[in-house]
Amino acid sequence: MKYISTRGLSKEYSASEAVIKGLCDDGGLFVPTSFPKLSCSLSDLTKMDYRETAYTVLKEFFTDYTEEELRACVNNAYDEKFDTDEIAPLVKKGNEYFLELFHGKTIAFKDMALSILPHLLTTALKKNNINKEVVILTATSGDTGKAALSAFADVKGTRIIVFYPKGGVSKIQELQMVTEKGANTKVVGVKGNFDDCQTGVKNIFNNEALKKELDDNGFVFSSANSINIGRLFPQVAYYVWTYSRMLKMGEIKEGEKINVIVPTGNFGNILAGYFAKKMGIPIDKMICASNENKVLYDFFMSGEYDRNRDFILTSSPSMDILISSNLERLIYIIAGCDAKKNAELMKDLSEKGKYSITDDMKKELSDFIGFYATEDQVFDTIKSLYKETGYVIDTHTAVAATADRNIKQDNKSVVISTASPYKFTRNVMKAIGENSEEPDDFKLVDRLSEIAKVKVPNAVEEIRNADIKHDTVVEVSEMESLVKNSLIK
Ligand SMILES: *Cc1c(COP(=O)(O)O)cnc(C)c1O
Secondary structure, three states: OOOOOOOOOOOOEEEHHHHHHHHOOOOOOOEEEOOOOOOOOOOHHHHHOHHEEEEEHHEEEEEOOHHHHHHHHHHHHOOOOOOOOOOOEEEEOEEEEEOOOOOOOEEEEEHHOOOHHHHHHHHHHHHHOOEEEEOOOOOOOOHHHHHHHHOOOOOEEEEEEEEEEEEOOOHHHHHHHOOOOOEEEEEEEEEOOHHHHHHHHHHOOOOHHHHHHHHHHOOOEEEEOOOOOOHHHHHHHHHHHHHHHHHHOOOOOOOOOOOEEEOOOOHHHHHHHHHHOOOOOOOOEEEEEEEOOOHHHHHHOOEEOOOOOOOOHHHHHHHOOOOOOOHHHHHHOOOOHHHHHHHHHHHHHHHOOOEEEOOOHHHHHEEEEEEEOOHHHHHHHHHHHHHHHHHOOOHHHHHHHHHHHHHOOOOOHHHHHEOHHHHHHEEEHHHHHHOOOOOOOHHHHHHHHHHHHHOOHHHHHOOOOOOOOOOEEEEEHHHHHHHHHHHHH
């Protein structure tokens, strides 16, 4: 399996090279030259645990890793860091199914991929005889930041710098990041929104002069963002797992189609579901659930992607995104893997902030349904699900659950549950009608534990009394010099 750019650069890369590079030199994203099929039957899958499932999926993509290397990556990632041996439990509440992806170290779904990325990356460096120190640069809308920090903290041969929008993340999210103790970590608030952070990081990656200077000083950049194939493909595994659990629990017959409903921001999670479908998993519709930043909903309705609009701060900040980076891979695929066409559209996006796809491309979107939830709907969904079942979900998951409740569907559908309610306690408690005026976030946490009858996760306990280690705040225009100055003394 080789990897090429969505924008037409003719060079082919191995999987391990693509993991190291993160982004192609022409600004495009890495895509596989063909789509692999799963090597086993659906009923075989029901006999596998999460690790075996992940290995079965990943071996089709990371073909230049040996079995031993890849199994080591998987086994080191999906271990006791997760608070359940199932890793990603599928639960049924009332008539609804939820795939809980928040049992990792930082209680959000980003842990699923970021737990394995450092292993894929350090293995890739060894395989390619690169003796430089890797610098992970990451823009975060809240959850990636901490998940990447804990994944890379004190990993030999790596450093990590995380940029987050100051004021654009929840209190708990910010505390999780700024209390990070790893000696090789740096956390920086940016006076701007997530798109500013992401664009800033992309510009640094595309700055050849800076790259050269760092290279001379023994550093090589890489990205832990969801554009890296080392994050994308591990996410395919839990869609395969979802299907096998539905089958094993007797909720579906072998071959019966399911829908998946994905709370979407950067389009990485849902794209992984689409890849699982392409691998042969009987998924019918991919339902793309957005919050009030409904640029994707409008795109699925009209075929026009238009980021020229106000950026809205919602109760699901990890989905407050106007440029969904991973959509580029879907655009490339629905253009018939036409890199020239894709590059044209991406040029429109960067110059005009919008593009329109052709009618033929639009037809290829029938696997997807766009949806968006208003803030009121999100709060109502949390409240009514709690009243009906006692189950408490977070604000991001609630965007998807709202879609589940509002779209008429022919199949059983699984809501992809992307964060623990403990990460967004204030808004969750507000939705349920509890006293969200309480100024102390940790009192709210304790109250949530009482009403949800779920133990406070370690990730929250750990920051209760932790010291603030990072307090740097910069302008968007200062991001580049900050990177340079923190690496080259
Ligand atoms: C990142 C995130 C999302 C959005 O996922 P994408 O892959 O960016 O679409 C949704 N929910 C939570 C809790 C997240 O952290």
